[in-house]
Amino acid sequence: xxxxSRQPDRSREAVTDWIRLPxxxxxxxxxxxxKLGTPAAFxxxxxxDRWGHALMQLMxxxxxxxxxxxVTHWPTREVYIQLDEWGExxxxxxxxxxxxxxxxxxxxxxxxxxxxxxxxxxLVIGTLGLAxxxxxxxxxxxxxxxxxxxxxxxxxxxxRPVFWPQPTDAPDRIRAVLxxxxxxxxxxxxxxxxxxxxxxTEIARQNPHLLxxxxxxxxxxxxxxxxxxxxxxxxxxxxIEDPAGAGDAFVAGFLHQLCxxxxxxxxxxxxxxxxxxxxxxxxxxxxxxxxAIAAQPTPQEVDxxxxxxxxxxxxxxRTPHRHT
Numbered sequence: 001x002x003x004x005s006r007q008p009d010r011s012r013e014a015v016t017d018w019i020r021l022p023x024x025x026x027x028x029x030x031x032x033x034x035k036l037g038t039p040a041a042f043x044x045x046x047x048x049d050r051w052g053h054a055l056m057q058l059m060x061x062x063x064x065x066x067x068x069x070x071v072t073h074w075p076t077r078e079v080y081i082q083l084d085e086w087g088e089x090x091x092x093x094x095x096x097x098x099x100x101x102x103x104x105x106x107x108x109x110x111x112x113x114x115x116x117x118x119x120x121x122x123l124v125i126g127t128l129g130l131a132x133x134x135x136x137x138x139x140x141x142x143x144x145x146x147x148x149x150x151x152x153x154x155x156x157x158x159x160r161p162v163f164w165p166q167p168t169d170a171p172d173r174i175r176a177v178l179x180x181x182x183x184x185x186x187x188x189x190x191x192x193x194x195x196x197x198x199x200x201t202e203i204a205r206q207n208p209h210l211l212x213x214x215x216x217x218x219x220x221x222x223x224x225x226x227x228x229x230x231x232x233x234x235x236x237x238x239x240i241e242d243p244a245g246a247g248d249a250f251v252a253g254f255l256h257q258l259c260x261x262x263x264x265x266x267x268x269x270x271x272x273x274x275x276x277x278x279x280x281x282x283x284x285x286x287x288x289x290x291x292a293i294a295a296q297p298t299p300q301e302v303d304x305x306x307x308x309x310x311x312x313x314x315x316x317x318r319t320p321h322r323h324t
Contacts, residue, residue: 001021012092040065052075058293077094081244121151123142212224213225219236245292
């Protein structure tokens with residue numbers, strides 16, 4: 001549960017007015033996919049408490065397949081977020097001082113339901129789970145399960161030091177799973193942190209097994225490299241109410257289009273650009289309302305938004321280039 005302060009001028013200790021909204025990157029992606037029309041299942045762990053029950057009910061209400069959710073004796077994580085006067089978010093801690101003391105740190109590999117993978121085409125993983133031994137093992141078990149299948153893995157590199165008991169462990173643990181990833185989505189500051197560059201083509205060169213790299217920059221340009229086609233999509237101008245979940249909605253928009261058109265479509269420079277533009281539109285629309293999940297747009301809203309913005313020049317295609 002994201003607990004956002006309504007009092008940006010106060011320290012966390014002095015805040016008395018919080019708004020609690022459901023969140024968590026992979027859960028956001030699952031909900032956004034279903035809202036766009038692509039079926040999705042969510043795998044994760046919640047506590048046997050009011051927030052855990054609320055999140056379970058939310059998945060059912062959103063028509064997200066939830067039989068992969070585990071209920072544990074650990075509490076559901078509450079994440080405290082400070083919003084400044086410009087709407088920028090800062091993660092300031094949790095409802096317990098121990099980051100590993102929550103349900104999502106204890107996803108159990110021996111309780112994973114691999115039948116969920118039978119009709120799946122993509123597995124989306126975040127990196128925060130790698131911070132914890134039990135959930136990290138469950139993620140690694142999932143990756144081994146899909147290694148010899150047709151399922152492609154998309155990893156969203158969420159770098160949030162506050163989630164890591166030992167933040168210095170993060171780079172090695174993330175790099176250890178990278179060889180099993182087909183698509184990598186990351187923010188510009190995360191790209192600089194792990195790869196010392198924000199150039200999607202350079203990141204692809206450093207990781208030649210990847211099929212795609214997507215580097216987002218909030219309201220700025222999105223740089224992409226997709227099966228040799230590279231370029232940028234400029235940010236959409238919208239009135240931002242809440243930036244929460246924009247990156248997750250972007251991932252959902254990207255995967256929704258891949259599921260509709262097939263992975264082979266990325267070999268077309270024009271189609272690759274259109275897919276990233278669509279993803280950017282889904283992300284932008286999510287910022288115009290409050291709540292990472294509640295604000296996610298319908299496909300009709302995305303289509304209308306793209307139609308109204310069709311006159312603007314967004315493309316900066318580069319000549320197709322394949323790294324070696």
